[in-house]
Amino acid sequence: MLRGGPPGARNAPSLEQINAEVFTLTYGSIVRQLISDFEDIEEVNKQLEQMGYNMGIRLVDEFLAKAKITRCSSFKDTAEVVAKQALPMFLNVSANVANWSPDQTECSLILTDNPLADFVELPEEHRDLKYCNVLAGVVRGALEMVNMEVECRWVGDMLKGDDCYELRVKLKEHRDEKFPYKDDD
Amino acid sequence: MNARQTAKHSLNIVDRPLTKNRAEVPTVSLSAFAYLFSEYIQYLVDRANSISELEDRLERVGFEVGLRVLELLSYRDKALRRKTDVLDILRFIHGPAWQYLFGKTADDLQQAANADDEYYIRDYDLLISRYISVPRSYEAFNPGTLAAGMMRGMLDSAGFPARVTAHYMAHKDRPRPITTFMIKLEPSVLARQAQMEAARKG
Amino acid sequence: MAVYSLYVINKSGGLIYNRDFAEAARVDTNDSLRLASIWHSLHAIASQLSPVPGCTGIELLEADTFNLHCFQTLTGTKFLLVVDPHASFIPALLLRIYELYSDFVMKNPFYETEQVIKCELFDEAVEALVRRYLQQAQA
Numbered sequence: 271m272l273r274g275g276p277p278g279a280r281n282a283p284s285l286e287q288i289n290a291e292v293f294t295l296t297y298g299s300i301v302r303q304l305i306s307d308f309e310d311i312e313e314v315n316k317q318l319e320q321m322g323y324n325m326g327i328r329l330v331d332e333f334l335a336k337a338k339i340t341r342c343s344s345f346k347d348t349a350e351v352v353a354k355q356a357l358p359m360f361l362n363v364s365a366n367v368a369n370w371s372p373d374q375t376e377c378s379l380i381l382t383d384n385p386l387a388d389f390v391e392l393p394e395e396h397r398d399l400k401y402c403n404v405l406a407g408v409v410r411g412a413l414e415m416v417n418m419e420v421e422c423r424w425v426g427d428m429l430k431g432d433d434c435y436e437l438r439v440k441l442k443e444h445r446d447e448k449f450p451y452k453d454d455d
Numbered sequence: 456m457n458a459r460q461t462a463k464h465s466l467n468i469v470d471r472p473l474t475k476n477r478a479e480v481p482t483v484s485l486s487a488f489a490y491l492f493s494e495y496i497q498y499l500v501d502r503a504n505s506i507s508e509l510e511d512r513l514e515r516v517g518f519e520v521g522l523r524v525l526e527l528l529s530y531r532d533k534a535l536r537r538k539t540d541v542l543d544i545l546r547f548i549h550g551p552a553w554q555y556l557f558g559k560t561a562d563d564l565q566q567a568a569n570a571d572d573e574y575y576i577r578d579y580d581l582l583i584s585r586y587i588s589v590p591r592s593y594e595a596f597n598p599g600t601l602a603a604g605m606m607r608g609m610l611d612s613a614g615f616p617a618r619v620t621a622h623y624m625a626h627k628d629r630p631r632p633i634t635t636f637m638i639k640l641e642p643s644v645l646a647r648q649a650q651m652e653a654a655r656k657g
Numbered sequence: 658m659a660v661y662s663l664y665v666i667n668k669s670g671g672l673i674y675n676r677d678f679a680e681a682a683r684v685d686t687n688d689s690l691r692l693a694s695i696w697h698s699l700h701a702i703a704s705q706l707s708p709v710p711g712c713t714g715i716e717l718l719e720a721d722t723f724n725l726h727c728f729q730t731l732t733g734t735k736f737l738l739v740v741d742p743h744a745s746f747i748p749a750l751l752l753r754i755y756e757l758y759s760d761f762v763m764k765n766p767f768y769e770t771e772q773v774i775k776c777e778l779f780d781e782a783v784e785a786l787v788r789r790y791l792q793q794a795q796a
Contacts, residue, residue: 286485291524291527292520292556293483296492296516321495331763493764588767
């Protein structure tokens with residue numbers, strides 16, 4: 271059994287591990303299959319995001335159960351939790367939160383280490399491929415499950431020569447819990 | 456870009472040294488793999504027209520991983536000489552390859568009683584299938600098919616073309632069904648094996 | 658010391674899982690569906706009625722012959738355990754069940770979110786967990 275754990279993250283629980291290269295290679299193989307299934311790169315990007323969303327809506331329960339997170343009071347707190355607890359717990363990488371908009375509804379998650387894209391080289395004919403788009407979907411799906419509607423888009427991609435992976439996360443709506451009985455307006 | 460990052464990106468994946476200490480193998484949570492695997496299976500279930508097609512497509516993903524894994528392992532550890540004998544490659548898959556992929560060696564390696572082109576490798580608790588409960592309606596489906604594809608990829612890459620299929624089987628000492636991989640080598644492999652034996656004797 | 662039943666309610670108030678651990682606990686299917694939707698509404702009303710701000714709903718219902726513990730996740734799913742009034746450490750047990758749910762239900766490609774849970778591995782894990790809990794409780 272492989273043991274490992276998130277580097278530097280103090281409170282993240284240690285989950286059972288798998289060889290990161292098996293994860294990376296399997297993801298790469300899946301992306302290649304999608305390209306052959308869809309041919310149109312924009313469709314592939316959409317598909318990756320959708321797959322990520324479906325994963326995100328499921329992984330949130332594990333995170334909440336095992337990291338024993340209590341309710342986040344703000345989007346700012348939530349972003350920090352994603353960057354400093356969730357990403358380390360699942361991917362053994364840490365991210366930074368930066369570039370906050372003045373009204374605190376938009377920020378960037380910045381990664382320099384990304385197991386999805388380890389050692390990947392993007393060929394010229396697929397230069398519009400958002401290789402890590404699954405991660406954008408994961409964040410969107412996960413936050414939706416805790417009543418935050420967000421939009422995620424990549425503004426930095428190391429596979430395209432940028433010096434980091436930067437995911438811009440914009441809060442659209444913070445929905446309060448709906449009750450079955452509403453007061454008559 | 457900091458120095459470490461530059462170094463990583465200018466390194467080709469095969470140049471990464473094979474770590475002596477197993478504990479240094481970079482890892483991600485099994486959960487991350489499980490969600491990706493689960494989602495991809497769902498993606499295929501939506502698109503495949505039959506369980507057979509579902510398995511074929513999953514196997515294909517595994518096959519491509521297997522091809523690369525064998526190249527990686529062979530390149531990194533020059534001590535792993537090229538295998539020319541069937542038992543050597545199967546022991547490699549049962550041992551070092553399984554250890555690399557799943558963190559432990561496989562449990563059994565056995566030749567079929569009445570077929571010299573058929574072998575079985577068994578894993579009592581296949582890591583990638585750990586969280587998957589296959590319902591009755593999908594009884595013929597085995598998620599271990601991904602691993603079967605990896606095995607076929609490794610065998611193919613090493614020059615031992617074969618068909619590999621994954622099956623659940625009850626095991627008297629185990630509370631849950633185990634995964635048995637059936638490896639059916641192609642006739643060309645046996646022919647070559649026979650030639651080698653003849654050459655050794657002659 | 659007994660654990661009678663486990664109920665899991667999705668965020669719309671639908672019963673998605675029910676497991677009884679004792680013959681005495683068995684409840685008619687229609688009754689268990691009704692239990693789930695009534696509890697879902699009661700839970701929501703209670704958090705609105707509460708004089709304390711930030712109330713997240715009913716956690717414990719105490720009756721003569723049983724206690725009903727409720728754990729609501731931040732994703733809106735509720736885990737209910739009906740137990741003997743003397744049972745202890747039930748909140749911890751509920752949290753363990755939540756972990757098993759995250760492993761054997763959420764990672765199952767054949768499980769459709771918000772639908773009825775039909776995952777053999779989840780059933781087995783929950784059975785084993787409750788059995789271990791009861792054994793430790795006897796000790």
